[in-house]
Structure formats: structure tokens, C-alpha cells
Amino acid sequence: MKTIFDEVIASLPIDWDGSIVDLTDKAKDKAVFAWLTAHPSWIEECLPECAYNTKDYPEIEELLIDHLYGYKDIPFLNQADHGFGSLMKEMRIRYSASHAAQGESVEPEQLYSCEAYRDFQNDTDGHLNANGDFFSFAELYREHLYLYLESRLESEILAEMGRTIH
Numbered sequence: 001m002k003t004i005f006d007e008v009i010a011s012l013p014i015d016w017d018g019s020i021v022d023l024t025d026k027a028k029d030k031a032v033f034a035w036l037t038a039h040p041s042w043i044e045e046c047l048p049e050c051a052y053n054t055k056d057y058p059e060i061e062e063l064l065i066d067h068l069y070g071y072k073d074i075p076f077l078n079q080a081d082h083g084f085g086s087l088m089k090e091m092r093i094r095y096s097a098s099h100a101a102q103g104e105s106v107e108p109e110q111l112y113s114c115e116a117y118r119d120f121q122n123d124t125d126g127h128l129n130a131n132g133d134f135f136s137f138a139e140l141y142r143e144h145l146y147l148y149l150e151s152r153l154e155s156e157i158l159a160e161m162g163r164t165i166h
Contacts, residue, residue: 003160004034004035004038004156004160005031005034005157005160007030007034008023008027008030008031008034008157009157009160009161011027011030012027018154018158020150020153020154020157021150028146028153029069029142029146030069031149031153031157032069032142032145032146032149032153033065033069035149035152035153035156036065036145037062037065040061040062042149043061043065045114045115045116045148046114046115046116046145046148047061047064047114048088048092048109048110048112048113048114049095049109049110049111049114050091050092050094050095050096050106050110050111051064051088051091054091054094054095054098056094056098057094060087060091063087064084064087064088064091067081067083067084067087067138068084068141068142068145069142081136081137081138081139082136082138084137084138084141085124085136085137085138088124088137089124092111092112095111096111108121115148116144116145116147116148116149117140117141117144117145117148120144123137123140123141124137125137126139127140
């Protein structure tokens with residue numbers, strides 16, 4: 001029987017202790033991507049309102065998640081990273097213009113905040129840490145989504161492993 005995390009479970013080390021923090025970034029990304037594509041209702045917690053509350057671009061959530069994780073037809077992650085940032089900027093512009101045309105104001109939270117990543121307005125151009133390492137906006141966003149979903153993913157992966165073993 002196929003499960004959501006088949007690919008992740010197949011790549012786990014034999015001695016995995018159940019802590020998702022010990023997995024590679026690639027495995028964590030696969031787990032988050034698998035969860036979000038299987039549970040689209042979680043998108044509202046993982047993207048700002050401008051990126052999911054749109055009538056003129058209904059498939060944007062899937063496209064953003066595809067760009068964020070570099071899967072499907074996006075062969076190079078750095079291109080996907082750039083594409084994610086560009087799409088998010090485009091959605092902020094569209095959302096603001098749509099509301100302005102209706103005489104409505106837009107709050108920064110609608111453009112730069114969600115449950116998983118509270119305020120990313122200052123991170124949209126990336127971030128240079130104290131060690132001099134640069135992280136793109138997409139890398140920062142992936143990290144926030146992973147941290148937000150970490151305990152849920154751990155329990156779901158362990159539950160699926162139990163179902164696949166028995």
C-alpha cells in the first residue's frame with residue numbers, strides 16, 4: 001500500500017531513532033513537500049493570504065510549493081528558489097492591486113505573514129547570517145515550514161512506518 005511518506009521512509013537510515021531533526025535537509029524537504037501536497041488544507045497556515053486567497057490564479061498554491069521545493073519540472077533548485085521569490089512578489093502585487101481597485105486597504109500581515117513564518121518582510125531578499133553564509137528567501141522559507149511541521153511530520157512518519165511494517 002502506497003503511503004504519503006514512502007520515499008522518505010525508504011531513504012531513512014536503518015538506525016533512525018525517530019527524530020526528524022537527524023535527517024538530511026533533502027529528506028526533510030521531501031517530507032514537507034509530501035505532507036503539503038497530500039494535505040492542501042494546510043496551505044493556509046504555510047503561505048500568506050495573498051498567495052492562497054486569489055480568484056484569478058487558483059493554482060498558485062501548488063505552483064509556489066513546487067517552486068519552493070524544486071520538484072516536478074523545475075530542474076535546478078537555485079532557479080526554483082528564484083522562481084519562488086518572484087512568484088511571491090507577483091502575488092503580493094496582484095493582491096494589493098485587486099484590493100486597491102475595490103477601495104480596500106491591505107495589511108502587511110496579508111502579504112508577509114502566515115502561521116508557519118510570522119513575518120518575512122525583511123527576508124524577501126535573503127539573509128546573511130553571522131558566519132557570512134547567505135540564505136535565499138526560499139531557503140529561509142523552507143526552514144520555517146520544516147520547523148512549523150516538525151513534530152507533526154515525526155509522528156506521521158512513525159505512524160506510517162508502523163502501518164507499513166505490520
